[in-house]
Amino acid sequence: MENKQPLKMNIDIESAEDVICPYCELHLQENEPSSNIFIQAFMVKKIPALQSPTGKEALVPIPIFICQTCGQQLVQHADE
Numbered sequence: 001m002e003n004k005q006p007l008k009m010n011i012d013i014e015s016a017e018d019v020i021c022p023y024c025e026l027h028l029q030e031n032e033p034s035s036n037i038f039i040q041a042f043m044v045k046k047i048p049a050l051q052s053p054t055g056k057e058a059l060v061p062i063p064i065f066i067c068q069t070c071g072q073q074l075v076q077h078a079d080e
């Protein structure tokens with residue numbers, strides 16, 4: 001990943017769209033509010049020694065979001 005471009009965005013967070021858990025949205029009961037609260041967690045990947053820049057096996061944490069209501073991981077489909 002060589003071409004790192006600085007993120008220059010003017011975000012109006014108030015008008016930004018809420019992300020709602022797709023699982024909760026699908027299985028929503030009529031009287032339940034949809035879930036837009038997520039907990040940050042980490043998935044940990046193990047990098048084999050041969051691929052690691054340090055030459056040693058390494059654990060790399062990847063931040064993910066877990067729906068507070070149903071426990072499903074929030075997945076963003078960026079490349080669709």
Ligand SMILES: [Zn+2]
Nearest residue numbers: 021024067070
């Ligand atoms: Zn959910």
